[in-house]
Amino acid sequence: MDRIETDVLVIGAGSAGLSVAAGAVQMGARVVLVEAGEMGGDCLNTGCVPSKALIAAAHAAWAPHRAGAFGITATPGQVDYAAVMDHVQDVIARIAPVDSQERFEGLGVRVIRGWARFVSPREISVGDHVIRARRIVLATGSRPVVPPIPGLDGVPYLTTETLWDLRDRPGHLVILGGGPIGIEMAQAHRRLGAEVTVIEAGRALGREDAEAAGLVLDSLRAEGVTLHEGAGAAAVSGATGQITVELDDGRRVTGTHLLVATGRRAVAEGLGLEAAGIATTRTGIRTDDRMRTTNRRVYAIGDAAGGAQFTHLAGYHAATILRPILFGLPARVRNDHVPRVTYADPELAQVGLTEAEAREVHGEEIEALRFDLAHVDRAIAERRTRGFVRVMVHRGRPEGVTIVGEGAGEHANLWALALANRLKMSQISAMVSPYPTMGELSKRVAGAYFAPKLFDSSLVKRVVGLVQKVLP
Known part of the structure; x- marks a missing residue:
C-alpha cells in the first residue's frame, strides 16, 4: 500500500x-x-462547453431567418447534425489541454x-x-437527476451526459424539464431543424422574473417550440423512435427522442x-x-x-x-452578487434579487427602474430591440438586476461587479459608455434613477433659476 x-x-x-x-x-x-x-468534469465534457458550442451552431443556422429585416434575402442552409456534433467535440478538444x-x-x-x-x-x-x-x-x-416516472426506466432516454453522443438529428425531441438547460436545448435543436416539445410541471424558467422569462418563452414559441406548462409527466412508454409521454392531465406527446433535463x-x-x-x-x-x-x-x-x-x-x-x-485567514462566501444566465435568444441574466425577492426583503423601500433595449441606438441598428434591464435599488445601491435581451450575460458582468463591491447608482451613472454600444443599456438605466430627482424637482429648478440670475 x-x-x-x-x-x-x-x-x-x-x-x-x-x-x-x-x-x-x-x-x-x-x-x-x-x-x-x-x-475537466461536467463543464468541459458534458455541460457548459458543449452546450454553448451547440447553441453557437444553432445561432448560425438561424441567421438567415433574420436577414429579411436588413433587406437581405437569404436561404436557410442545410444542417449536417453530425458535423455540428463534430464542431462540439472540436471545441471540447481545444479547451481540454488546459484541464x-x-x-x-x-x-x-x-x-x-x-x-x-x-x-x-x-x-x-x-x-x-x-x-x-x-x-x-x-x-x-x-x-x-432522473425522476421516478413510471415506464421511464424501460425506454431509451438522453441526459446532458449522453446527448453529445448523438450523430443523427432527432426528428422530434421531447424534453422533460423547462429550466435553463431544457430551454436552451429546446431552442438550439429547433433551430437545427428538429421538432421540439418541452414538458414542465410548473412554470418554465420558474425561478426567473416572470416578465423576462415570458419574453424568452414567447421567442421559443414563435420559432415553433411547443411548451406544455403546469402538467408533469405521469408515464413514459414506447421504444427508439416512438416514445410517448403521458401528462398528468391526460394529454400525450410522442416523439423520436426523449431528453431528461429535470435538474442535477x-x-x-x-x-x-x-x-x-x-x-x-x-x-x-x-x-x-x-x-x-x-x-x-x-x-x-x-x-x-x-x-x-x-x-x-x-x-x-x-x-x-x-x-x-x-x-489560515478567514474568508466567507457571499451569494448576493452571483449571476446566472439562461443562454437562449434572447438571453436572460439575473444578478442578485429579482423584483419580487427584493420587495419581500425591503418592501416599499425598493425602487424598481426599467429601461428598454428599444431605446438603445445600437440595438435599433441591429434589430435587436427585444428586452429590458430592471434594477432594484435600495437606498441608492443596486440590490438586484434582471436583464433580458441580446448579450444579457455580457451586461451582467458590470452589475456583478457593482453588487460585489456594493457600488452606488451614482458610480454606475458616472461611467462613460462608448456610443453606440449595447452596453449603454446599463448607463441609461442608472441615469433613469437620477432623472426624476433632477428634472422633476421643483427645488432643483428654483436653485437653477437663482444661480442663473447671479451668474455673470
Whole structure:
C-alpha cells in the first residue's frame, strides 16, 4: 500500500477542484488531485462547453431567418447534425489541454485516477494509495437527476451526459424539464431543424422574473417550440423512435427522442463520508458560510455543496477557500452578487434579487427602474430591440438586476461587479459608455434613477433659476 502525505487533497477535477489545485500548488503547497472520471468534469465534457458550442451552431443556422429585416434575402442552409456534433467535440478538444492531467502534473500536482473513499477523518483510499492530508476539498460535482416516472426506466432516454453522443438529428425531441438547460436545448435543436416539445410541471424558467422569462418563452414559441406548462409527466412508454409521454392531465406527446433535463444532484454517495464525520443534506454536502463541512479539515465546493450549480460559482468557492487553506485567514462566501444566465435568444441574466425577492426583503423601500433595449441606438441598428434591464435599488445601491435581451450575460458582468463591491447608482451613472454600444443599456438605466430627482424637482429648478440670475 502506497502511503502519501500532502498539504491539500482535492477530490474531483472539474472546474472547482482544478482551480483549487492550480492555485494551491503554484503558491507552494503540496497538492494531490484525485479524479475517477474525465479531467475537466461536467463543464468541459458534458455541460457548459458543449452546450454553448451547440447553441453557437444553432445561432448560425438561424441567421438567415433574420436577414429579411436588413433587406437581405437569404436561404436557410442545410444542417449536417453530425458535423455540428463534430464542431462540439472540436471545441471540447481545444479547451481540454488546459484541464489535462499533463498540464497539472507539469504544475507539480500529483494526479491519481480512481474513486476516492474516506477511511478516517483525514485519510482517503484510492486503489493502492492511502492519502493523508492537512486539508481536503470535495469538488465532486453533480449528475443529472432522473425522476421516478413510471415506464421511464424501460425506454431509451438522453441526459446532458449522453446527448453529445448523438450523430443523427432527432426528428422530434421531447424534453422533460423547462429550466435553463431544457430551454436552451429546446431552442438550439429547433433551430437545427428538429421538432421540439418541452414538458414542465410548473412554470418554465420558474425561478426567473416572470416578465423576462415570458419574453424568452414567447421567442421559443414563435420559432415553433411547443411548451406544455403546469402538467408533469405521469408515464413514459414506447421504444427508439416512438416514445410517448403521458401528462398528468391526460394529454400525450410522442416523439423520436426523449431528453431528461429535470435538474442535477450533488455527487456525495460512495465517498465514505460517514467515516470522516461529514454530514449531508437533501441537496448535497452540508457546509457553513466558509464552505467547511462538519469535519473542519474538509471543505465542499461547487456543485458538491448542494447550492446553485454554476461553473463561475465553483470558481468563486475555490478562490475563497484558498485563503484559509493556505494562509489560515478567514474568508466567507457571499451569494448576493452571483449571476446566472439562461443562454437562449434572447438571453436572460439575473444578478442578485429579482423584483419580487427584493420587495419581500425591503418592501416599499425598493425602487424598481426599467429601461428598454428599444431605446438603445445600437440595438435599433441591429434589430435587436427585444428586452429590458430592471434594477432594484435600495437606498441608492443596486440590490438586484434582471436583464433580458441580446448579450444579457455580457451586461451582467458590470452589475456583478457593482453588487460585489456594493457600488452606488451614482458610480454606475458616472461611467462613460462608448456610443453606440449595447452596453449603454446599463448607463441609461442608472441615469433613469437620477432623472426624476433632477428634472422633476421643483427645488432643483428654483436653485437653477437663482444661480442663473447671479451668474455673470
